[in-house]
Amino acid sequence: MKNDRGVKNFDGTQAGLYPHLKITNETFPRVLATRKVENDGAEYFGAFLTKTALRILIDFVNRTFRLRSCDIPIDGKFSVPCTQHYDKRCLAPCVESLCDRDRYLAMVDVVRLFLANRRSEFSEALQFRIQLASDALDFEAAAYWRDILDAVEKYWSNPRWNVWLDGDAVDTFEIENDADALRIFLVTQRGRYVLGRKFFSYERETSIGEAMSKIIQGFYQRYAPKEIRVSRDFADRKTLAIYLSDKFGRQVPITLLTKNTRRASTSRAVRLTRDETELDGAKPEASAKAISSDLKRLFGLKRQPRRIECFDVAHISGRGFVAAWSVWISGDFVGSEYGWRISPETTELASLVEAVVFRLSKTDRPDLITLDGGKPQLNAVTEMLSQSRIASAEIIAAAKPPGKHSGVAYFLSQSREPIEFDEMSPSQNMLKILRDDAHDLANRVHRDLRDTKHNYELAAVLPSINEAERRSILRISGSIRKLTTLSETDVFNLYDARTARKVVHDLNVFRNGNSQPVTPLIVPIRFDDPDGSADDLRPIFTSK
Secondary structure, eight states, X not given: OBOOSOOBOTTSSBOOOSOEEEEOSSSSOOEEEESOOOXXXXXXXXXXXXXXXXXXXXXXHHHHHOOOOBXXXXXXXXXXXXXXXXXXXXOOTTBTTTOOHHHHHHHHXXXXXXXXXXXXXXXXXHHHHHHHHHHTTOHHHHHHHHHHHHHHHHHHTOGGGOOBOSSOOEEEEEEEEOSSEEEEEEEEEETTEEEEEEEEEEEXXXXXXXXXHHHXXXXXSSOOOSEEEESSOOTTHHHHHHHHHHHHTSOOOEEEOOTTTOOHHHHHHHHHHHXXXXXXXXXXXXXXXXXXXXXXXXXXXXXXXXXXXXXXXEEETTEEEEEEEEEEETTEEXXXXXXXXXXXXXXXXXXXXXXXXHHHTSXXXXXXXXXXXXXXXHHHHHHHHHHSOSOOOEEEEEEOOXXXXXXXXXXXXXXXXXXXXXXXXXXXXXXXXXXXXXXXXXXXXXXXXHHHGGXXXXXXXXXXXXXHHHXXXXXXXXXXHHHHTOOHHHHHHHSOHHHHHHHHHHHHHHHTTOOOOOOOBOOOBOSBOTTTTOTTOOOOOOOO
């Protein structure tokens, strides 16, 4: 089902929804998490609760159906697939010979049924594919679809992973109206289990009926609960119930809470929501302008930073150094501009310096550089900049607490005393997230280079043919070693003339030592819509 209109509050802003998943409106669609439903041509599914179970679901969709998670342009013209394909998390539509658009969209159709929770249709669709492959004696394809069906049925059988709100939940609205403001707390439950909580606030001039009308018409876009309960009566309560019932084709009553229907678990959830709301209200504004202004003040910068980049280096026992950087621009973490380099250096500090020099040599230079490290990292980079003619930038470092690689103890700069990390500061938390992104990317690149390098050896031996042809040849020859020992006669006996000529040429180049190694293709990936307020919905990886 496609959404035909955005979810808007009465003031024109986007309504804050429970988490949803969207199939993007792209040539090769992706599945992204979002809290916004917009008129962008995408297909939206949800709402989904709880947040933890949804993060597990995102991982399950990725590793089971293998739709792409990269945010780079795809045209099928890549010569080799990225490391996500070899990690069995992508169908590789970037390589047309491995997965053309028709095959990719066929999988999108399957994912659509799964996300919509149309279980009988999903099972029938996969049984059809299994039977079709079996009739064609393509038992490998039949087994492929059977494995997907088995995985999904196992997922369905786990009650803790039942994230769909398909009319089995109850929503309770606790309404507080005083002289200052109208506050409305929403608690969603399945039985006695609290699945989710939301908070809505309105000016005191807004009546309860007006507020509830806006919430119900804006919030219930993709799902409706089994029942809605309200702590106070309001005008048009029955009219809104009819509206929801007509919209979703079933009865959605809006009932008044009584002593018998008020749950203790609901009251506890409302108290928690109220406490969290008060804490959130105490935090300073987290706009891009406020963050930049705070960083300027905090570190004594010459100007407010617009583009901030964080750098980290990964290695194992002082070998195979990889430097990576993450990018924040005017309030957004811009994943498409994250990058990495295989360092030619032999130490961590030299690799870090080399990556910073590389970035500062480009036209899109950062205003502020954050280093993952302490005084050694800060001193090495600032000393390099002071001795070079490269355009400089402001430099700070984020030092970790002893033994806690995921934390930040304090920030360092050349001109000020160490600044202890303040977890209530939006600007410092932004730097921590940026540091975490650089750290995660450096480690992923290093791991992928180490673990998937062998997958690219065949492409280095046979660069003149496509990836599907390479794999077919490898199946026939048995191994790369056996392939490289084939004579010209053997090659022409095994393959068609066109392919054989290319294979013979490539083998001669390889044997003469003139072949070029193929670096594993590592691309940026993301599972949340960058404009969907869902950066806390990154997947929990449960298994490969």
